[in-house]
Amino acid sequence: MLPAVRRPAARKVPCTPPPAPAxxxxxxxxxxxxxxxxxxxxxxxxxxxxxxxxxxxxSLLLVGFLAxxxxxxxxxxxxxxxxxxxxxxxxxxxxxxxx
Numbered sequence: 001m002l003p004a005v006r007r008p009a010a011r012k013v014p015c016t017p018p019p020a021p022a023x024x025x026x027x028x029x030x031x032x033x034x035x036x037x038x039x040x041x042x043x044x045x046x047x048x049x050x051x052x053x054x055x056x057x058x059s060l061l062l063v064g065f066l067a068x069x070x071x072x073x074x075x076x077x078x079x080x081x082x083x084x085x086x087x088x089x090x091x092x093x094x095x096x097x098x099x
Contacts, residue, residue, distance in 0.1 A: 073081055
C-alpha cells in the first residue's frame with residue numbers, strides 16, 4: 001500500500017480588485033513606437049497588396065475560363081454548346097436508338 005501524500009496547506013490570499021490604470025488607454029506611451037509604426041504600415045500595405053494581387057488572380061481565372069470556353073465553342077460549335085443545355089430529341093425509352 002502506498003503512503004499517504006501530504007499536501008501543503010492552501011495560502012489565503014485576500015481578494016482585492018486590481019488597481020485602476022494611471023492613464024487612459026489612448027494616453028499610454030508605447031514601449032516600441034518604431035515597432036508599432038512598422039506593424040501598422042506593414043499591415044496597411046500588405047492588405048492593399050493582397051487586394052490588388054487577388055484581383056489580378058481573379059482576372060487570370062476569368063481569362064483562363066474564357067480561353068476554355070473559346071476552345072469548347074470552337075470544338076462543338078455554337079449549336080453544340082447550346083445543345084448541351086437543351087433537352088435531348090432522342091427517344092429515351094429505346095435502349096439503343098436507331099441511327
